[in-house]
Amino acid sequence: MGGSVFAAQDPTAPLGWQAPTQKSRTQKVYKPVLQSVLCDEYSRCSAIINDRNVSVGQSVSGYRVIKIYPDSVVVSRGGKQSRLALFADNITIKY
Template sequence: MFATFAVASQEQDPTAPLGWAKKEPVQKVRKVPVPELQSIVCKNNSQCYAILNDKVVEKGNSVSGYKVSNVTASQVELKQGNKSWTLKLFSLDVKK
């Protein structure tokens, strides 16, 4: 009986007001913005590389917590968890 009282008294502050419970610390989620697509370079239309946030990346690489799932001549596909983003090199329809 004494052992049970000793454990219970260590978990509760005897000077705290009645009904007061210690709050658990809240973990803040830090959101990282989607990387900025700056350029795409392709070698013989087979292997494409992208420049995201001043870093050269290819399919399978990660940048700022986002995984590069595909790189084509005109767009880059990113994934983070179960969400995906498509970054296009030119958002406007450019005509020659």
């Protein structure tokens, strides 16, 4: 006689016990860090992002460089654009 028997719950487990569910690990995606912008006398600019010298069209850390301004860089990833600034917009000077 052949047959299979399946139990919905482990009969040897404590009453009411449930197997722990596995947590899905989501990786945090960190925005690249803009460290410097370099422009020549012809206004051609490149940027130092995450210790790499990049130009428009190049990628760094999964982000594509869209536009480089003297004080910021626009990058794109997954259809979303982000602005990386050299300096925070909310700098407070106290005297």
